[in-house]
Amino acid sequence: MSEIRYEVSDGVAVVTLDAPARRNALTLAMAAELVAALDEADADRGVGAVVIGGGTSFCAGADRAVLGAAGTDPAADVHFTAIEAIYQAFLRVGQVKTPTIAAIRGAAVGAGMNLALAPDLRVVAHDARLISGFLRIGLHPGGGHFALLDRAAGRETAAAMGLFDAQLSGTRAVELGLAWTAVEDADVDATAFELAARAAADPDLSRRAVASFRRETGNPGVTWDVGVEVERSPQMWSMRRKAEPQTAHLA
Numbered sequence: 001m002s003e004i005r006y007e008v009s010d011g012v013a014v015v016t017l018d019a020p021a022r023r024n025a026l027t028l029a030m031a032a033e034l035v036a037a038l039d040e041a042d043a044d045r046g047v048g049a050v051v052i053g054g055g056t057s058f059c060a061g062a063d064r065a066v067l068g069a070a071g072t073d074p075a076a077d078v079h080f081t082a083i084e085a086i087y088q089a090f091l092r093v094g095q096v097k098t099p100t101i102a103a104i105r106g107a108a109v110g111a112g113m114n115l116a117l118a119p120d121l122r123v124v125a126h127d128a129r130l131i132s133g134f135l136r137i138g139l140h141p142g143g144g145h146f147a148l149l150d151r152a153a154g155r156e157t158a159a160a161m162g163l164f165d166a167q168l169s170g171t172r173a174v175e176l177g178l179a180w181t182a183v184e185d186a187d188v189d190a191t192a193f194e195l196a197a198r199a200a201a202d203p204d205l206s207r208r209a210v211a212s213f214r215r216e217t218g219n220p221g222v223t224w225d226v227g228v229e230v231e232r233s234p235q236m237w238s239m240r241r242k243a244e245p246q247t248a249h250l251a
Contacts, residue, residue, distance in 0.1 A: 002018070002033060003017065003018050003019040003027075003029070003030045003033060004016070004017060004018060004030065004033040004034055004036075004037050005018050006037045006040060006041075008041075008044065008046070008047060009193075010197050010200060011046055011047060011048040011049065011197070011200030011201065011203055012047070012048070012049050012050070012051060012193055012196040012197055012200045013037075013040075013041040013044070013047045013049070013050045013051070013098075014050075014051045014053065014193065015034065015037045015038065015041070015050060015051070015052045015053070016052075016053050016054065016055060017030070017034070017052075017053070017054040017055070017058070017059060018055065020055060020056065020057065022060065022063065023057040023059070023060035023106070023107065024054045024055070024057060024058065024059045024060060024112070025059070025060040025061055025062065025063040025064070025112075026059065026061070026062050026063055026066075026086055026089065026111060026112075026115075027063045027065075027066065028066065028082055028085050028086070030063075031085050031086050031088070031089035032085065032089075034089045034092070034093075035088065035089055035092045038050070038092050038093065038096050041096065041098065042096060042097045042098075045203060045204070046203060047098055047200070047203060048098055048099075048199050048200030048201065048202060048203030048204075048205075048206040048207070049098050049099045049100070049101070049196035049197070049199040049200040049206060050096050050098055050099070050100045050101070050119075050196070051100075051101045051102075051103055051189075051192045051193055051196050052093065052100065052101070052102050052103065052115070052119055053102070053103035053104075053105070053188075053189055053192070054103075054104075054105070054106070054112075055105070055106075056105055056106050057105065057106030057107055058102070058104045058105060058106055058107060058108040058112055058115075058116060058128070059107075059108055059109070059111070059112030059115050059116070060107060060109050060110075060112055061109045061110030061111040061112045061113075061133065062083075062086050062110065062111040066082055066083070066086065072240075072243050073240070074235075074236035074237075074239045074240050080236075083142070083235075086111060086143070087142070087143045087144075087228055089115070090111075090114045090115055090118045090143050090144070091118075091224070091225065091228070093115065093118035093119060094118050094119075094224065097207050097210070097211075098199065098200075098203070098206055098207055098210060099120050099121070099196070099199045099206055099209075099210045099213075100118075100119035100120050100121070101119055101120065101121045101122070101123060101192045101195060101196050102115070102116045102117075102118070102119040102121070102122045102123070102192075103123050103188050103189050103191075103192035103193075104116055104122060104123065104124040104125065104128050104130070104170065104179070104188065105124075105125045105128060105185050105188050105189075106125075106128060106129070107128070107129040107130075107131065108128070108129070108130050108131070109129075109131045109132075109133045110131070110132065110133040110134055110137075110139075111142075111143060113130060113131065113132055113133070113145070113148075113149075113161075114143040114144070114145055114148055116130065117148040117149065117151070117152050118148070120210065120213070120214075121180050121195070122152075122173070122178065122179035122180055123179065123180060123181055123182075123183065123188055123191050123192040123195065124170030124173055124174065124179045124181075124182050124183075124188065125170045125182065125183065125184065125185040125188050126169065126170050126171045126182045126183065126184065126185070127169060127170060127185060128169065128170035128173070128182075128185075129167060129168075129169065130161075130167065130168040130169075130170070130173050130178065131161075131165075131167045131168075132145065132149070132161040132162045132165065132166075133165070134162070135162075135163070135165060136165055137242075138238060138241070138242045139235060139238045139239065139242065140231060140234040140235040140237065140238040141162055141231055141235065142228075142231045142232065142235040143228060143231070144224040144225070144226075144227030144228040144231065145162060145227070145231065146158055146162050146227060146231070147223065147224045147226070147227030147228075148224060148227070149161055149162055151218075151224065152177070152178050153173075153176050153177045153178040154176075154177070157176050157177075157178060170182040180195075
């Protein structure tokens with residue numbers, strides 16, 4: 001069964017992660033479905049905005065089975081390709097031809113934070129939990145995590161979350177500029193849709209406007225795609241280290 005729901009209403013494509021049993025942790029199949037849904041939205045000239053949500057829990061990160069398998073030999077082609085597929089799902093969000101909004105309820109953790117930061121705008125629940133989470137499980141950040149955090153909220157917030165494991169509520173995220181608005185949990189999806197519908201009223205114009213927006217407001221430092229590559233090698237090291245017996249680090 002599909003784990004991505006795709007619906008179009010009033011020119012807004014709503015893409016919803018739908019694997020609640022694992023809190024929408026991304027598998028390879030789910031990442032591929034997400035990319036396919038975004039391809040469909042781009043191909044539909046009647047779509048003027050995209051909202052990406054996850055129901056009651058936005059995204060718990062990459063599926064642990066994917067990370068565990070990659071840890072055995074991160075450089076092996078099958079594992080390298082698997083992690084790359086997860087990254088490509090984030091990058092694909094950033095390449096959508098219309099304005100994009102993340103509707104965030106529950107938790108966005110690790111790779112789920114990357115997915116939350118990939119769209120142009122974020123609407124969050126007051127009690128949403130935004131967590132970098134990589135270091136706490138012994139992994140170096142990946143997917144251009146630092147570049148995405150810096151782009152959204154600046155160096156201080158990127159350091160606090162990415163290096164010092166600071167966790168943000170939705171309310172705090174708005175205070176730091178990481179999200180646009182915080183509302184009650186039950187109002188997140190409707191608020192995101194209402195914003196998206198404004199852009200979707202003129203799809204051709206919104207597509208041209210967002211292209212200019214991204215060109216003019218991109219990272220002043222390292223770009224996201226470069227960030228992905230900068231983080232790749234140390235993350236592979238951390239995966240391999242995590243998979244090795246602990247005694248190997250004591251030798």
